[in-house]
Amino acid sequence: xxxxxxxxxxxxxxxxxxxxxxxxxxxxxxxxxxxxxxxxxxxxxxxxxxxxxxxxxxxxxxxxxxxxxxxxxxxxxxxxxxxxxxxxxxxxxxxxxxxxxxxxxxxxxxxxxxxxxxxxxxxxxxxxxxxxxxxxxxxxxxxxxxxxxxxxxxxxxxxxxxxxxxxxxxxxxxxxxxxxxxxxxxxxxxxxxxxxxxxxxxxxxxxxxxxxxxxxx
Amino acid sequence: xxxxxxxxxxxxxxxxxxxxxxxxxxxxxxxxxxxxxxxxxxxxxxxxxxxxxxxxxxxxxxxxxxxxxxxxxxxxxxxxxxxxxxxxxxxxxxxxxxxxxxxxxxxxxxxxxxxxxxxxxxxxxxxxxxxxxxxxxxxxxxxxxxxxxxxxxxxxxxxxxxxxxxxxxxxxxxxxxxxxxxxxxxxxxxxxxxxxxxxxxxxxxxxxxxxxxxxxxxxxxxxxxxxxxxxxxxxxxxxxxxxxxxxxxxxxxxxxx
Numbered sequence: 001x002x003x004x005x006x007x008x009x010x011x012x013x014x015x016x017x018x019x020x021x022x023x024x025x026x027x028x029x030x031x032x033x034x035x036x037x038x039x040x041x042x043x044x045x046x047x048x049x050x051x052x053x054x055x056x057x058x059x060x061x062x063x064x065x066x067x068x069x070x071x072x073x074x075x076x077x078x079x080x081x082x083x084x085x086x087x088x089x090x091x092x093x094x095x096x097x098x099x100x101x102x103x104x105x106x107x108x109x110x111x112x113x114x115x116x117x118x119x120x121x122x123x124x125x126x127x128x129x130x131x132x133x134x135x136x137x138x139x140x141x142x143x144x145x146x147x148x149x150x151x152x153x154x155x156x157x158x159x160x161x162x163x164x165x166x167x168x169x170x171x172x173x174x175x176x177x178x179x180x181x182x183x184x185x186x187x188x189x190x191x192x193x194x195x196x197x198x199x200x201x202x203x204x205x206x207x208x209x210x211x212x213x214x215x216x217x
Numbered sequence: 218x219x220x221x222x223x224x225x226x227x228x229x230x231x232x233x234x235x236x237x238x239x240x241x242x243x244x245x246x247x248x249x250x251x252x253x254x255x256x257x258x259x260x261x262x263x264x265x266x267x268x269x270x271x272x273x274x275x276x277x278x279x280x281x282x283x284x285x286x287x288x289x290x291x292x293x294x295x296x297x298x299x300x301x302x303x304x305x306x307x308x309x310x311x312x313x314x315x316x317x318x319x320x321x322x323x324x325x326x327x328x329x330x331x332x333x334x335x336x337x338x339x340x341x342x343x344x345x346x347x348x349x350x351x352x353x354x355x356x357x358x359x360x361x362x363x364x365x366x367x368x369x370x371x372x373x374x375x376x377x378x379x380x381x382x383x384x385x386x387x388x389x390x391x392x393x394x395x396x397x398x399x400x401x402x403x404x405x406x407x408x409x410x411x412x413x414x415x416x417x418x419x420x421x422x423x424x425x426x427x428x429x430x431x432x433x434x435x436x437x438x439x440x441x442x443x444x445x446x447x448x449x450x451x452x453x454x455x456x457x458x459x460x461x462x463x464x465x466x467x468x469x470x471x472x473x474x
Contacts, residue, residue, distance in 0.1 A: 115318075115320075117318055117320035118320060118322065120273055120314075120316065120320065121314075121316060121320035121321070121322070121379075122322075122333075123271075123272075123273065123306070123309055124271055124273070124309055124313065124314035124316075125309075125310065125313070125333065125334035125338060125382065125383070125386055126307065126309045126310025126311075126386065127306060127333075127334070127337060127338060128302050128303055128306040129302045129306075131337050131338075135333055135337060136322055136333075139324045140322075140323065140324055143324065
């Protein structure tokens with residue numbers, strides 16, 4: 001135990017950097033994914049079929065592809081096209097596209113679950129479609145989409161560990177590097193696992209707190 | 218505005234759902250302060266007619282003119298073009314609608330429900346919108362419930378908030394679509410009383426109802442619809458006392474107990 005604690009002390013900065021990067025990658029991905037998913041969900045719910053089609057295709061491709069494949073694609077394809085993305089940027093791109101598809105689909109579900117009378121009532125007082133969305137439909141959809149949205153955040157924290165495959169120095173890669181120096185495999189993997197678990201428990205509790213606040217009525 | 222011109226003029230209105238003709242040429246005029254009740258069996262097209270006036274449904278033929286303005290469509294080169302979102306929204310704000318199932322916004326308080334249109338459509342400042350909302354909630358007897366959410370209100374109270382929400386927009390015409398059909402029997406009267414009092418205050422109302430006694434009490438005219446047409450139109454004494462149309466007489470026999 002003493003040996004492990006000594007090694008942990010030596011590795012503290014590396015682990016902290018990895019932990020921080022994991023949180024940052026997940027945060028950036030959920031931010032971009034939510035923006036993208038917002039557009040996708042609205043289009044899937046209200047656009048005419050020809051406009052809906054590309055969004056449907058995007059969602060189905062993203063949801064039908066392993067996240068690791070998306071990450072590798074985001075890392076290698078842009079460089080072929082002459083775009084140079086760093087591994088972290090490529091990773092955030094892949095996770096954002098993945099999250100955008102999931103959030104788009106869950107927003108679509110939430111929007112379509114709103115009784116049609118809500119839109120009619122909003123229309124009847126003279127709201128335009130953007131106003132109807134902003135003040136009547138999205139607030140209601142957001143409420144029911146919140147728990148699965150938090151869940152997407154948890155998926156992104158876990159999914160970010162796959163970025164170690166393209167050399168992003170997030171928590172898992174840092175852990176592997178540390179293990180490469182001290183060979184304390186079990187101890188440090190368990191420690192990394194506990195860190196992932198801790199982030200996700202915090203996220204989960206945060207979600208529950210927000211849910212309690214907005215879900216009162 | 219020409220005093221002689223009716224507030225609402227519906228001419229030759231036709232509406233099809235797929236292959237079913239729901240409205241087969243409806244003509245109806247309403248003057249200011251008229252209270253017109255539409256009665257008829259379900260499927261006769263009453264609700265569809267209201268929804269066309271509020272532009273919630275598209276229609277295939279005929280015209281609806283509200284206060285001199287053709288609603289929903291403009292004609293160019295003999296073809297009809299439905300207005301865009303912005304214009305339809307502006308025209309919808311000229312009419313208020315109260316729905317069978319209330320349709321209050323569950324995420325907003327009673328005052329919030331009334332204020333939404335005042336703030337976003339009429340663009341009143343917040344304090345002013347709040348004052349108008351409170352005036353209307355007081356008017357429907359719910360001043361003390363202004364900060365309650367719909368889920369904390371009874372059905373009758375929710376419907377009265379919905380009436381306040383529609384009336385607060387100061388519409389030229391208010392459409393009431395079976396506003397008591399979803400209520401428990403003991404809550405019907407409070408809503409009918411509210412409608413009666415806004416009618417007495419001079420609002421122009423077009424009402425679809427199954428409450429015959431209420432239609433008789435509140436209406437200046439009653440219209441009987443049957444299979445997508447208006448078959449009888451007259452003062453309540455005539456419609457209920459001396460119906461000319463056979464089907465109307467049969468309908469009244471079946472609804473009276």
